[in-house]
Amino acid sequence: MDSLITAAARALAAGDPLGALKRVALRDDAPALALRGIAMAQLGDFVRAKALVRSAARAFGPKEAVARARCVVAEAEIALVSRDLGWPAKALDAAQATLEAHGDRANAAHARYLQVRRLLLIGRLDEAERTLAELDPTPFPPALRASHELVVAGIAMRRIRAKTARAALVRAEYAAHQAAIPALTAEVESASLILDTPAARLIVRGEERLLQLEEVEALLASKALVVDACRHVVREARTVVPLTTRPVLFTLARALSEAWPGEVPRDVLVARAFRAKHADESHRARLRVEIGRLRTLLRTLADVSATKQGFALVPHRARDVVVLAQPVEEKNAAVFACLADGESWSSSALALALGASQRTVQRTLDALAAAGKVQSLGRGRARRWMTPPVLGFTTTLLLPAPLPSD
Structure with missing residues (x-):
């Protein structure tokens, strides 16, 4: 050479x-x-x-x-x-x-x-x-x-x-x-x-604070009943109840956990779970069905008790009930989580990482671009997406590839 x-x-x-x-x-x-x-x-x-x-x-x-x-x-x-x-x-x-x-x-x-x-x-x-x-x-x-x-x-x-x-x-x-x-x-x-960046947000007894990864790890190892809004599960120590495919049940579990040790009125639960402005008998009937399903799934961890005004969560063993949420909750949080590494992503790569169709991801990116939350570079197949740069963060750079002289 x-x-x-x-x-x-x-x-x-x-x-x-x-x-x-x-x-x-x-x-x-x-x-x-x-x-x-x-x-x-x-x-x-x-x-x-x-x-x-x-x-x-x-x-x-x-x-x-x-x-x-x-x-x-x-x-x-x-x-x-x-x-x-x-x-x-x-x-x-x-x-x-x-x-x-x-x-x-x-x-x-x-x-x-x-x-x-x-x-x-x-x-x-x-x-x-x-x-x-x-x-x-x-x-x-x-x-x-x-x-x-x-x-x-x-x-x-x-x-x-x-x-x-x-x-x-x-x-x-x-x-x-x-x-x-x-x-x-x-x-x-x-x-x-x-x-060293906040990894999650803790919600307990009406108060909120940001947690770093070490604190999240300690929380999940504790005896608290954790409603994990980052992974859509309810857990206590090693017992985990997944609710990823049950969004209505998870919404109910989170609402009950945020109000613990108090109760949540039925109208509030209907509004959060079904997005109904006014609760009628059909909504109340559906709420009873969904609460029954939630009670069955959480039977090893907690009970969902009916009260005069609504429902309340009653843990079996845990002394505390907490909600673990994302640091900033956003409708398209999964997209932002991928783009947070500072690199420019193709829509096909985002679709692969998120397990969604490329067309769905493309519509989401177009909407976010119109709102000024993401920006694109290039055209056609060379088009890449990224979030606007954030001061104080170093973007990931390309490592030198193996050299022909090695």
Whole structure:
């Protein structure tokens, strides 16, 4: 490999895409195309980066299977950071197998980490944990060790394991310092900021306060009866009653919990559960049916007692009844939760992460854009969505992809 390619690769490894482009910007050979693609990705031009990396993969000869596989991994990383989560997983699996067969274990592991991070983004935590358990980061270079710890922290935060997440971020910070890659350091800082941001809102006896992840973890481990409006479940210690598919019952459970130890009038319950301005006999009859269903589901945790004016929640063992809600409740909170990472998402990626149809997500995004709550970049298939930047938060940047010179 010639000296310019080597120098460009070293510049990218040091987080200097402009320095790399100065050396290979005018070259169209396969290694130069690959490095130009990675440089453009680090500069944020993902469309151009993807095209260059694909061109490089085609330019490498049939005997250069490892180089082509590295291009596939680089393209997958570009797709990940640009939140194009529908990439062909089989192509990445094949590239990983090729790299492992040729002894390139570091780049093969990098491909596996990309798979895990995609699974994490679309909420498939069990599969992400199983895949991560197969990887031992000890023999890998610092950049890969940092990626490993970032994934560990991401899974722990979603599992509400604050201590595990914080310990992983400490290890990630140390590895990022060793790697001396500015973008990697920025990503670790961003993850740390997220961990220190309020994760939920506690509502108890008419009072509210924000909770960090450690406090949420402690609350869920306590003996309180928790109506979790973040996951739509009712729980006490290890007993969990899911109400995700029963929105009316969850609305009733939350209303009763917010009023505990007092009662909730029937008219108020009808208005909240059925969105009826005036309660008639049909509403009252339906309320009795739904309360009966709720009483059955919560029978191991609490009773729902009828009073003169309405109904009241009576826990069996718990001394406190609390509601755990999102820090800011918004109709489209799930969309904002995805966009909160500071990256630009495609509507197809949002649909995949939210488990909704792309058309539904697109209508939601158009409405939010009209209200000035989100903004879009590009057109057609290149269109991406993001929230307006928030001061004090570092956006996640693209990690340098494996270099053809490795």
